[in-house]
Amino acid sequence: MGYMEEAKVYFITGVTSGIGREFAVQLIKAGNLVYGIGRRKSSLESLKKELEEAGDRFLFSVCDVRESEKVQESIKICLKKFNKIDVLIANAGYSSRASFENFSFHEYKEQINVNTLAPIDILYRCYDELVKSKGQFVTISSVLAYGALDTYSAYSMSKVALSYFCEGVRNDLKKVGIDMTVIVPGYVNSDIRLRDNLGNFTSKLDRKNISLLEMDTNKAVSKMIRGIQKRKKLLRVGLSTYFLIALISSFSSLINKVLFRRT
Ligand SMILES: NC(=O)c1ccc[n+]([C@@H]2O[C@H](COP(=O)([O-])OP(=O)(O)OC[C@H]3O[C@@H](n4cnc5c(N)ncnc54)[C@H](OP(=O)(O)O)[C@@H]3O)[C@@H](O)[C@H]2O)c1
Numbered sequence: 071m072g073y074m075e076e077a078k079v080y081f082i083t084g085v086t087s088g089i090g091r092e093f094a095v096q097l098i099k100a101g102n103l104v105y106g107i108g109r110r111k112s113s114l115e116s117l118k119k120e121l122e123e124a125g126d127r128f129l130f131s132v133c134d135v136r137e138s139e140k141v142q143e144s145i146k147i148c149l150k151k152f153n154k155i156d157v158l159i160a161n162a163g164y165s166s167r168a169s170f171e172n173f174s175f176h177e178y179k180e181q182i183n184v185n186t187l188a189p190i191d192i193l194y195r196c197y198d199e200l201v202k203s204k205g206q207f208v209t210i211s212s213v214l215a216y217g218a219l220d221t222y223s224a225y226s227m228s229k230v231a232l233s234y235f236c237e238g239v240r241n242d243l244k245k246v247g248i249d250m251t252v253i254v255p256g257y258v259n260s261d262i263r264l265r266d267n268l269g270n271f272t273s274k275l276d277r278k279n280i281s282l283l284e285m286d287t288n289k290a291v292s293k294m295i296r297g298i299q300k301r302k303k304l305l306r307v308g309l310s311t312y313f314l315i316a317l318i319s320s321f322s323s324l325i326n327k328v329l330f331r332r333t
Contacts, residue, residue, distance in 0.1 A: 077127070079103045079152045079203075081145065081196065083135050083188070084162030086113035087271075088260025089210065092291040093159060098124045100295075105148035105155075107133040107141070108162065110271065126151065135162045135188035136180075138195075145195055155199040157298065159208040160189035164269035165225040165262055177267045178224050184269055185228035190235060197248075204247040208298055209236055211254045213311060217318035220326045240303070249301045256311035257283045258290045283310045 080097050084090035085106030091113075094104045098121050107130065108114055114130045121128045129151055131144040148155065163185040166177055189209050193200075200207060214222050215229035236252050243250055266272050285308045297305035306312060317325065 077101055077103045078156040079105070079148070079154050080157045080159060081148055081155045082106045082159040082161055083192065084108055085117060085130065086110045088262060088287065089255070089258055089291055089294075090159070090161040091117060092287045093161065093295070094128065095121065096288075096291055096295055098128050103127045103152050104129075105144070105152065106130045107135070107144050109134050135192065136183050138191055141188075141192055142195055145192075145199075149199065154203050155196050155205060156203045157206045157208060158192065158196045158200060159298075160192055161208075161210050162188065163210060163228075164265045165212075165214075165222070166265075166267040166269070167221045167225070168267055169221055170223070173224065173267065178227075180268050181224040181228045182231065185225070186231045186235070189232060200243075200248045201246045206249045206251060206298065206301060207243060208251045208253065209233075211236075211252050213254060213256060213314040213318055215254070216315045217320075217322035219318065219322060220329070249303075251298050251302055251305055253294055253297070253305045253307060254311055254315070255290060255294075255307045256285060256314050258285045258307075259287045283314070285310065 080102055082090055082093050082104060085094045086108035090106070090108070094106050094117060097104050104127065106114070106128070109132065111132045114132060118128060118130060129148070131147060133140045133144050135141060166181050193207055199205070209232055211233045212225070212229040214226045215233045218226050233252060236250055240250050261271060264271060264273060290307050293307050294305060306315070
């Protein structure tokens with residue numbers, strides 16, 4: 071049997087930077103097949119170059135997760151090349167940040183479109199394949215789904231909705247053989263703080279130095295992969311994540327007072 075039949079096929083959204091990119095690198099190095107999507111063509115091409123030894127085991131499409139037809143087309147190409155999908159990692163997402171008066175309704179909708187609705191859309195589109203492969207659906211939630219902090223209303227809302235969707239359909243998926251893993255990272259080094267309120271990459275924003283809590287991408291993602299392979303239901307990555315969840319879920323008012331000077 072050739073490697074194409076033995077290897078697992080991972081379909082990953084948002085492989086142009088951060089966690090998604092690291093997923094692609096580590097999974098390819100471990101001998102798997104990866105189909106990645108993202109919007110930035112140059113980043114996809116540089117990832118392809120970095121993984122050139124893998125040849126056609128890494129394939130990609132330039133694709134916005136909000137464009138359902140393009141997502142469908144990417145899935146079609148993935149199936150044509152790799153014949154199956156074992157694991158769908160709905161990773162693409164971004165974190166908007168602004169007070170209510172500085173945020174627009176359009177920005178709320180786009181945050182929900184990318185972080186909440188796109189993972190559901192792609193799950194529908196990969197559903198039959200995941201049933202066939204007895205596969206896995208993986209999503210990335212956040213510590214900000216555990217409590218509401220000032221300026222993060224849209225992001226928290228999008229991740230709470232995603233987490234509740236996942237828990238609400240977990241048993242339905244299980245019945246047809248699909249396992250679900252919800253990952254809750256703490257702060258992982260990525261481009262997440264280099265995006266505007268519509269999720270577009272911008273080098274103009276300053277990266278805040280939160281190095282005390284920030285996890286190295288490589289280490290964080292290798293823990294995530296181990297958890298996915300063990301088909302864990304909920305994966306909190308790193309001790310700082312437990313600390314942040316406890317802090318945010320119990321002391322959000324205090325944090326808002328201290329950090330955002332709420333009266
Ligand atoms: N890093 C953390 O501390 C942290 C903590 C909790 C949760 N998360 C979650 O982890 C996931 C990955 O984030 P990250 O930290 O790795 O940030 P990142 O470095 O900014 O990566 C985000 C990825 O999502 C893609 N993306 C964003 N909008 C997209 C769209 N409309 N269509 C297609 N792809 C899109 C980006 O690609 P393009 O810009 O090329 O489209 C990029 O590849 C997100 O869901 C985030 O909410 C991260």
